[in-house]
Amino acid sequence: MRRQLAAVVAGLVAVAGGVVALPGPAMAGLDEFNQAVASSAPTGTYKCTVAIAGATACFKPYGDIWYVKDTAADSASAQVAWYMSIGSASEHYTRAGTCRNSLGNGTWGACNLEYAETEWLDFAAVVWDVDGGGYVRESPMVYGVKAG
Incomplete structure (x- = not known):
């Protein structure tokens, strides 16, 4: 659904002849921002995205910890x-x-958040250029990971 909406909007912009920088589907509608602190790689049981040029992301359900590695x-x-x-x-x-x-x-960063055990998470690794215009690329979405 998100990809379809992004494709429709991009198509409308192209037809109208305008140029607009749109964030990727995994960036739409995000309302919480957390800055990672230095960390080692995840240990124990965790689920990771497919590695993409510039980023890998993992979720460790026990402790509700996100791990993000900058790889470029x-x-x-x-x-x-x-x-x-x-x-x-x-x-x-x-x-x-x-x-x-x-x-x-080459660094791992971690964000320790809190989720209820009844919650499910979908996630993607994203490369974001703060000074160069924002969204660069994202991994395929990982769906249906149970929070701890």
Whole structure:
């Protein structure tokens, strides 16, 4: 649904002849921002996105900790965009946000958040260039991860 909406908006902009910088689908509607603190790589049980050029993101349900690794020597930051729903259906998000690692290439950062055990999370790794215009790229979405 999010990708379809982004495609429709992009198509309308193209038809109208305008140029607009739109964020990627994983960045739409985020309302919580968290800055990661330096961390080691995740241990124990966790779920990660597919690694993309510039970012990898993982969620550790026990402790509700996001781990984000910056994997490129560029001006962009690595972050995770997450969406929470109650129940396993992803159509109705009740909370959403990001955890950004601005610590530099080769570093892991972590954000420790709180979720109820009844909540489910969908998430994607995102490369975000704060000084260069914002959204760069994102990983495929990971769906249906149970919060701890």
